[in-house]
Amino acid sequence: MAEAVIVARQFDDAEQQRRASDLGMWVFLATEILFFGGLFVAYTATRLHDPQAFATASRLTNVTLGSINTGVLLTSSLTMALAVRATKLGLRRASIGFLCATAALGIAFLGIKFTEYVRDWHERLVPVLNFAHVGPHAGGVETFFYLYFFTTGLHAIHLIIGIATVAVVATMAARRRFSPDYFTPVELTGLYWHLVDVVWIFLYPLLYLVART
Amino acid sequence: MWSFPLHPPADSSLATRVDHLFYAWLALAGIVTFAIFFLIVYFSAKYRHDSRANRAMPSGATLRRESHRIEIAWIVTPLVLFLGMGFWAAGLYYAHAAPPADATEVYVVGKQWMWKIEHQSGQREIDELHVPAGRPIKLVMTSQDVIHSFFMPGFRIKQDVLPGRYTVLWFTADHAGEYHLFCTQYCGTDHARMIGRVVVLAPAAFERWLASGNASPSMAEEGKARFRQYGCSGCHGASASVHAPKLEGLFGRRVQLSDGTSVIADERYIHDSVMLPRKDVVAGYEPIMPSFQGQIAEEDLLEIIAYVKSLRDAKPGDIR
Amino acid sequence: MISHPVPPARTYVLVWVALLALLLVTLGSAYVPLGRINAAINLAIAATKALLVVFFFMHLRSAHSMLRIAATAGFFWLAILVGLSLTDFAVRY
């Protein structure tokens, strides 16, 4: 038997508590959108300012790894959605399995991303530390790579938090903490995970596909 | 005794028109504010809790209808009035946005914490701007370091002065006189000392003033010297062996770039070509020009730009 | 207790297939020289993918209207930020 739902003292019942948590999460996600939004505006302005540099720089990113990584992350969203579904249906083993798959895909994403960073390092594309690109738009290329490392880095930090949360939730699932009546932590983790995915969905064309022709 | 002026001395037709706008706002805002203050005081006195005023209100439906009418009235009336004033102000701003074609150009460089000004004739001044009365003056301004702002309260105008960009401010002074010049964008320690004078002279007196300075070469001539000093002529001169774009007749022309786009060769283009030469490469040329970022002062660059401008009607080979 | 409707697993898989297909389309289109249209296509596809994730994986399609408003607000305010700053950037550069 799953444990009884614990209702905090400020709430009337479990339903009110669940709805409050859902809304809280969505409001938090709106905040996240605006947080990354500031970065997108910086990107847009800088790109309009020096479009040629962004085209040049984007060609220097590794589109193969970037595209594979996008596929990995999209797949992790699928497993996350399935994990939430399994939890709601009370399928504990399936739920744990999908959560672990999600975390594994997240780690795979980070691994590929790390490989990319290493390549960028060898190609001397890391601003400040070893940037040595020469060419007609070197300054703008450096700015692009600054934004590239900043946005992907910030995204990676979000993903690491996501992986840690998924691990915690998976442990909770293993300890039979969830039931068809109580699955809020899984659901909220899922929402967060998908939003991190959505951020990447926009980053991918803006960083890798600026001018491939 | 001192006198209390409400506005600084006005010395341009724009200044007078801005003052009119100000007084119109003062009147409108004054009426609205006074009406509200009056009502607050009047109601407060009349409906004190111990007064015997009539407090009976109309019945529900009447009250609702009445208050809807009142509400619509005080939404629509201020909206129309405020927007009207807004369009007036925007119109005045827009009309004054573009300088007239025949304006005399004066170059301004802001740096922590002084204004360096150079006239086309080569006359230089610091923290002072001498201009003739009755002639439109166009200030082409840039900054060597942080953002400054060129504020002349006597003419009711200011404009931020940005690094890496040229901004423009223009005015026509009506009468001879002296006016304040302030930096209004906070720029560091001596921000408050980045002030000076605008001296408006009668045209004849202005000519005398221009002539009185130790006979300096014109800005374009100075620019020519800088052009040599910084080694520009080595590549862009007539006898150069390096394949570099010719600058004769360049200014104001449309230039095709290597990436297929084109730009008008204005001050900003020349500035960027010197500071960020790899940004806009002319079609048919190799990106071999070194950057002069950090090696050339903004005021020297302005002289070089003046020189390139003076070559507007020159023929290839005129640069020696 | 209110029952929580659970979509079939097939829906999720179909959405996932659509996402991967869109990924391939956006990648492929990037190699077709279309000038400025390329960027527009990329962004349109990214927006479509994001909508798929938000609607199906995040269940916004069947969510309480308040949650939809919260989600819309985030994107709407981002549009304000981008749109009004473009009144400057798009004209000035």
Place this chain on the structure above:
Amino acid sequence: MSSVPLPLPRSYLEEGFSLWSWLATIDHKRIAILYAISITLFFFAGGIAATLIRMELITPAGDLVSADTYNKLFTMHGVIMVWFFLIPSIPSTFGNFLVPLMIGARDLAFPRLNLASWYLYIAGGLFTVGALVAGGVDTGWTFYTPYSTMFSNTHVIAAVCGVFVVGFSSILTGMNFIVTIHKMRAPGMTWFRLPLFIWSMYATSIIFVLATPVLAMTLFLVAIERFAGVGVFDPALGGDPLLFQHLFWFYSHPAVYVMILPAMGVASEIITCYARKNIFAYRSMAFAVLAIAIVGFLVWGHHMFVSGQSIYAGMVFSILTFLVAIPSAIKVFNWTATLYKGSIRFDAPMLYLLGFVGLFTIGGMTGLFLASLALDVHLHDTYFVIAHFHYIMVGGSVMAFLGAVHYWWPKITGRLYPDRWARFAAITVFVGFNLTFFPQFLLGYLGMPRRYHEYPPEFQVLNVLSSAGASVLAAGYLLPLFYLLWSLRYGPRAGPNPWRATGLEWQTASPPPVTNFATIPVVTAPPYQYSPLEDARRG
């Protein structure tokens, strides 16, 4: 299942007396007190900076402090007053205390998050105080690039970190309020039965949640640009300083409404209570706060009319700015109309709030001067702007804050303060405020730029007037500190409802019990059940 203990008659103040019982509390009322103490400390820290600024400006020469010290003083004044006093002032204290009480809830939706937001506030405060102790910051509260990223030699990164952290405190508070107002209302408490203070908290929270993250990102970018020398704001690095200004004002203009919307909420509560009359046009008052919060996001470019942004952007932002003036005007008209046929008493809170309406009107009207393009070209960055926003933020927000302190003091502490002293303080603040800031409008039109350590001698008379007024204002601010603290011990006990007000918060004990209500109230009527006729009959 749920096990809510029966509420004890003990008040929230008697729940525990140890320091730990305060520092680890998750009771919204205690967290409100923690905030109240912290923002008061910051208010006086910012006030000391203001005092030194006004003393320096008595003479045209820069003779009291050095130019660098002066620059650090106005930066400290701005940073502290904006982020550590004004923005959290009413929401974090009265919002925290009153939101659950006014809607009939036991607490906010996320009490732990609420405590976390106070700790974030303190952490941000420590960073900032650290930057000040270590030598100060001289960028101005606006942190304009490239001065802040390249040229300033002061502790910009620490200050920026402080503001970054305190931003997350705002975000958490905003999330908490939004969820609480949506999900925790008592039975029968429909949206149009909410007190207008709750509406204003809701509108404020929208701004917290949607604007603050942009500021956080912007300051993050500034810190990196300063630290690593690569970035998007400095033209020398290929960036654009106007990008910073756009991002900064996208937050900072709505942040101005964060400061004024809660004050508007307070005004609606207090004016109705002391006029014994229901608010005029409740619905348009509610929609007006939402309109201000939303349209307030569309006008940030009016801070940049002379910055070098495109003239088209300038015109778009100017016209949009006039639109946001309308809901503010509606509110002022409606408060005035509320007085009509009321039964008005002039207790201290009412005096503060009538002062608020007057000063806010002047501040708002002068804001329209600044929204007018051609006029702003002259007025931008002069003392006219300083006077304008102090009328809004000090004349408006701080007056309303003090009014709220007096109005809810008996509810929070269970004690009454000496009203005669309070009225005297209210009048002193009003007079002192006008003496301080009205001359600055004149200075501004005459052309005196802001952030000037020295100035031409012709501006001295008005500056001396302003500084003299500041001393009156300072006295007005210090007075309540004494009689309010006095009342904690010697003030007579207040009943549950000393003002005969009609909000839910007045239906429980003063101070309220830990769970706020013995039983959750059921709401059957709109707010503001006042009857001036009946009141006048009582005499």
